[in-house]
Amino acid sequence: MSAPSSSFQWISTFLEAQAAELGAATNTQLAYGRDLRDFVDWLERKNSDLAGADREMIESYLVWCDAQGLAKSTRARRLSAIKQVFRFAFEEGWRGDNPAIQIKGPGRENRLPKTLDVPEVDRLLDAARSAGRTPLERLRNTCLMELLYATGMRVSELVGLPVSAARGDPRMLLVLGKGGKERMVPLSPPARTALADWLVARDEEEDSRRRNGHAASRFLFPSHGKSGHLTRHRFYLLIKEIAVAAGVSPAKVTPHTLRHAFATHLLANGADLRSIQTLLGHADLATTEIYTHVLDERLSELVHEHHPLSKPDRNG
Template sequence: MSNLTWISTFLEAQAAELGASNNTQMAYARDLKGFSEWTETRGQVFSQLNREDIEDYLVYCDNQGLAKSTRARRLSAIKQLYRFAFEEGWRDTNPAIQIKGPGLDKRLPKTLEVEEVDKLIEAARLSGRNKNERTRNICLMELLYATGMRVSELVSMPVSASRGDPRMLLIKGKGGKERMVPLSSPARAALVAWLEIRDANEEESQRKGKAASSFLFPSRGKLGHLTRHRFYAMIKEFAVASGVNPDKVTPHTLRHAFATHLLANGADLRSIQTLLGHADVATTEIYTHVLDERLKSLVLESHPLSEAG
């Protein structure tokens, strides 16, 4: 089979069997396309490669100046592809199974102070061309900080997930896994206010003959809901308006802030793992290091002997 057939069949299986998101599939496609182009310059196809060939490709990526994280991601895609090929019987062996990736530099996630989050939420409350937009904006920010959702989970949330008892929110995460996350009082109030406006807008649209939207944050765009890119731009606007450094602010830093602030106030790692939807608690443990660094900085900046040191 051609490289293209391998890639397309693999991606179809990822979507059908594992519920891989469009973003995940696109990332795999980009990485595997680059790998395919490299093999073709050598007059080879995926079915012919051995371990040494794949290691040569990783050396090539290193020589191209690609970051460790990029090389690790590409190797992960290759490993997944060859595991799939072995399971499907396309290969008698898996040439990638014993290849070790580059060691990754551990970087602590960026987070925000409580005061900075408060400023962002207040900026959202005042941002927008009309009451409808301001109500939507405050709902987006309150939900994001109250639940620690990924931005893709937030913008694509079906409205049905917010019906019933607003004290809990049903979130569909990676791989189609669902989790229930409690809502804070401000988030519940913001959600109720937005649902009232959203439903009224939907009723008006339906009277005009337009199809009903299934999303909590509907949009006239191709996806039918607010896009990640639009929300990313919005949160940068909130940062500028609030006086918070925009370089520090992304939707994901709100997710990090959610976890870090919970941990700082006594929540246990297992609970935070469940709320974030992490498959492995080791992923959640990074926030203990964030807290350690913050405490270290506090001592160095505030202790009376720190200047002498």
């Protein structure tokens, strides 16, 4: 196969192959596309392109990224995209070499994920019950929060749930995760109750819309926007509003911190890592193991805060 005539055609063909052959998620493709376009723009300023770039140029680009103050994780992600596009180009015969193959990345910062303790989650769930301008919104918001904490779903998985997955008072939900992989997640009794209440209200609203000539939505959380369902961005803003109402710092609360709370609370109560890995949809157990460090750090904090031997003013 002959090489495309421009670097941007290289990127387009590479991303199409990622989607077709590996089932790369849309967000992954968008991230690769942004990173590679930044690299190509840099190459153009150096009067080069993907066809002519060599190892020295790639390393110079990474030095430039560092000088711009980009985080280690961002630089590591950009190098990963560059490595993959050059590997693809080599395999397709567009280049006779792979200039990125021996370049080592900067590594990732060892930051533990932010999480929430049980009382904070309880306050968020309580606040969700009164968050919203109408009874319909309050039922929806309660259902969203209960499902998120009960299942540990990614926010994209949650807002994109089809309504068919929730029919029949299910004990489990079938979730479509990254790369098109499916998994089952169990529902807690409070989540099942919130789901049942929301379905009744949602269906009544959908029936009313159909009588007015609107098409029925296939999503559990319908929206009038282009996607047809509540967007990740809207839910992100919504959860911040609920945090304020709950008296929990909004800086600590995102859809992903509820996912982290789900995992750390399970681990603290005796769940094994393999089970948590399955529930979260992690491809690699090493990703799940980070929660053991979160738990260790939290236990250490509790000892320092509450153990009598940790108090500096104790009597000898």
